[in-house]
Amino acid sequence: MPTVKTYLVKKNNKKTQRVPHQDQKYIEALRTNNYVLVEEIYKNYAPIMTNLIKQNSGSEEDALDLFQEVLIILHRYAQEGFVLSCSLKSFLYTLCKRRWLNELKKKGRSHTLKVADISDLNFAEESMEFVEGTEEYDDRFNFCKEKFNMLSNGCKEILQLAWRKQENGNYSSWKEIAEELEISYGYIRKKASQCKARLTELARKDPGFKNYN
Amino acid sequence: MTITNHTLFEEYLRGTLLGEEKQKLELILREDSKQKEEFDVYKLMRRTLSPSVTNPTKEKQLQEQLERFRKKYARAFTEEEESDIHMKRPFFGRRIMSIAASAAFLLFALTGVFKYAQSNYSPAVLAANNFNAPKYVSGDKSAVENFTAEETKYVEALEAYRAKNYTSATTLSEPLMNSNTRSIREDAQWLIVMTELSQDDIPTSKALLTKIADNPQHNYSANAQKLLSKLDSPWFKLGNLF
Numbered sequence: 001m002p003t004v005k006t007y008l009v010k011k012n013n014k015k016t017q018r019v020p021h022q023d024q025k026y027i028e029a030l031r032t033n034n035y036v037l038v039e040e041i042y043k044n045y046a047p048i049m050t051n052l053i054k055q056n057s058g059s060e061e062d063a064l065d066l067f068q069e070v071l072i073i074l075h076r077y078a079q080e081g082f083v084l085s086c087s088l089k090s091f092l093y094t095l096c097k098r099r100w101l102n103e104l105k106k107k108g109r110s111h112t113l114k115v116a117d118i119s120d121l122n123f124a125e126e127s128m129e130f131v132e133g134t135e136e137y138d139d140r141f142n143f144c145k146e147k148f149n150m151l152s153n154g155c156k157e158i159l160q161l162a163w164r165k166q167e168n169g170n171y172s173s174w175k176e177i178a179e180e181l182e183i184s185y186g187y188i189r190k191k192a193s194q195c196k197a198r199l200t201e202l203a204r205k206d207p208g209f210k211n212y213n
Numbered sequence: 214m215t216i217t218n219h220t221l222f223e224e225y226l227r228g229t230l231l232g233e234e235k236q237k238l239e240l241i242l243r244e245d246s247k248q249k250e251e252f253d254v255y256k257l258m259r260r261t262l263s264p265s266v267t268n269p270t271k272e273k274q275l276q277e278q279l280e281r282f283r284k285k286y287a288r289a290f291t292e293e294e295e296s297d298i299h300m301k302r303p304f305f306g307r308r309i310m311s312i313a314a315s316a317a318f319l320l321f322a323l324t325g326v327f328k329y330a331q332s333n334y335s336p337a338v339l340a341a342n343n344f345n346a347p348k349y350v351s352g353d354k355s356a357v358e359n360f361t362a363e364e365t366k367y368v369e370a371l372e373a374y375r376a377k378n379y380t381s382a383t384t385l386s387e388p389l390m391n392s393n394t395r396s397i398r399e400d401a402q403w404l405i406v407m408t409e410l411s412q413d414d415i416p417t418s419k420a421l422l423t424k425i426a427d428n429p430q431h432n433y434s435a436n437a438q439k440l441l442s443k444l445d446s447p448w449f450k451l452g453n454l455f
Binding site for chain 2: 030043064071137156160192199203209
């Protein structure tokens with residue numbers, strides 16, 4: 001019987017050895033806003049998702065809203081280095097299906113989803129790990145964004161500049177940030193630290209934070 | 214939590230904390246669980262937020278792109294879906310059945326209208342229904358014996374017309390068209406119109422009818438006007454389409 005530690009190690013190893021699927025190019029396209037490939041995603045997969053939602057008490061508007069929302073989440077998740085090892089079709093299908101089911105639950109409508117065909121089961125199996133990872137990321141993002149929005153405008157501006165990478169991939173120096181904001185070097189360092197401390201404090205005080213830590 | 218430590222966390226995550234300072238921070242993180250927790254919270258917040266927060270225009274651009282695609286493909290998706298529905302439904306599906314039923318009804322109605330026009334507005338039918346010939350009794354010897362030569366000719370022409378022998382009817386009627394007796398002349402003219410009409414010669418019939426209709430003194434003037442309006446009616450055109 002493997003101990004919890006060995007199980008974690010094995011799971012982590014599995015993650016590091018993950019081979020990107022050929023559809024990883026679409027994740028990369030979403031990360032970089034590649035117009036041609038993003039259009040290809042839309043053209044190829046929006047009708048499938050639309051059919052899925054329309055078969056399950058949704059309208060075309062609902063379907064396209066949901067699809068757009070999912071692509072924006074993937075755009076953000078891709079910035080964090082998300083790697084896809086299954087087909088984009090099965091990943092999107094399962095993700096949209098689960099999100100729509102949650103939407104129906106929120107509206108107080110219990111529902112058994114009708115699926116297009118038997119291949120849906122294969123979709124769920126091969127993509128579940130990635131779908132769960134994306135959902136976890138989205139929850140985490142919304143949580144962090146909510147805390148960030150609770151900061152003062154000054155703090156938000158300083159953190160935006162502190163975390164921003166320049167075109168050469170380097171961060172701006174504190175001196176450069178101080179010049180951009182027209183404040184002293186000493187003040188910006190002190191203020192930035194205060195803002196970061198405030199942000200972590202807001203997160204830790206929220207009982208929901210334990211889900212992401 | 215000290216401000217200095219947060220500055221060091223940021224330097225560390227940026228990769229700009231080097232040498233002795235870096236080792237010092239790593240030691241703190243190993244030995245001080247509270248510092249380690251603070252570091253982990255900050256790292257998580259920074260990793261999650263930084264791409265989106267530092268470059269909001271990129272996300273906005275993608276949103277705009279997606280809106281454009283939505284407009285561009287919305288119509289195409291709907292059409293595709295419609296065709297999918299037709300493909301998926303059995304041949305005698307509800308839609309096909311309703312279209313077929315409507316088409317059958319329309320065809321039935323059109324056929325009825327066409328048949329009505331054809332049976333009531335063909336030239337021969339119009340001629341037969343509008344003749345109003347003088348009541349000469351065929352085979353009534355006593356009557357015939359008292360007839361003038363022109364009257365006898367007219368009766369013969371009339372008999373030929375009734376027997377659908379239109380050439381004889383025309384040959385016999387033509388000399389009577391210039392008769393000095395008005396009734397014979399006008400009866401003969403009317404008979405010629407009916408003969409032409411029965412042979413489907415619409416232009417000649419119309420020319421003769423116009424001439425009669427234009428003469429209010431003519432016995433058949435009112436009949437000619439009535440017949441002309443029938444020949445110009447849509448029913449006549451429909452009944453004689455083919």
